[in-house]
Amino acid sequence: MTNVESLWVYLHETPLLWLTVTLAAYTIADGISARAGRRPIANPIVIATALIIAALLATDTDYKTYFSGAQFVHFILGPATVALAIPLVDNFKQIRRAAVPITLALVAGSATAIVTAVGTAWLLGAPHELLMSLAPKSVTTPIAMGLSQTLGGLPSLTAVLVVATGIFGAITVTPLMNLLKVTDPAARGFAVGLASHGMGTARAFQANVLAGSFAGLAMGLNGLMTALLVPLLTLLF
């Protein structure tokens, strides 16, 4: 009994366990997503997250211990972002041809994302630091957390809001675009990448590579645009 206990105490603290749990949860989640015909509601990120949170709660493990193992997966986000250059270069001709729609959609979409997020929460009575935490929620986590800090928001809350936005956009983009009768993969990809950063981009790559390229492009451009627009908010709120 004590042997089992000391083994658990050892395993519980080692990065190996939580790295393995992360990969296992994702493998299961991806399998479920595939069996569900890649329907948007069966989002692999949501399923994997739910499985892992259940495991953390069941074993009374805190996030810090979990992240000591999961950080190895988290780290690959960096090179993965750099790797988005390849589909971008592959589709460079289409992107250059779409320079005008890209520019206009970027400015309109970026401003809409910021103003509607902060405006809605303000109407619902959320305090100032929450509004500032929400403002950069459509952009990729490292930019969003930096902006939240500058604005006087709570970076750790922003990280969560970014994730929630990413998941919600990834789940709703397909039905929304079908409803709006937008069929162009470039427009669909650009919209989800702008509103839902890397998670939206991951979803767009599931649909097709062209949509994924435009999503990755939108993610990068909206990171810049939001960094430029968000400081204006401090004048309003």
Added chain:
Amino acid sequence: MIAALTLLLLCQLGGEIIVRLLALPLPGPVAGLVLLAAGLAIFGRVPESLRSVSTGILRNLALMFVPASVGIITQIDRLETYGVALAVSIVVSTLAAMTVTALVFRWATLRVNRSETREGPAS
């Protein structure tokens, strides 16, 4: 494969250095993306090993978001108090942003195509 991974990390490292030296409001990896894209544009083609490694990583992009996503458990107290306001805000704003972006994109694409056809077959 290792050479391709090294190239990705070198671009990221270069990106981090540029962002810090110039104090740009950008994450290092995004600057690294720009570096790699510029490099590939100059080089003229994507090397096969870089393509296969990158495709492999991007195919599993969703996995890399899982650790950050699990971080939701650290914010449960705040979500209990303001969860509804935050959730409504995210729903409204994400749908609005996607709608506006897609419609403006489509409208501008149609405008550009129409003016190109009007100018005739010269192009």
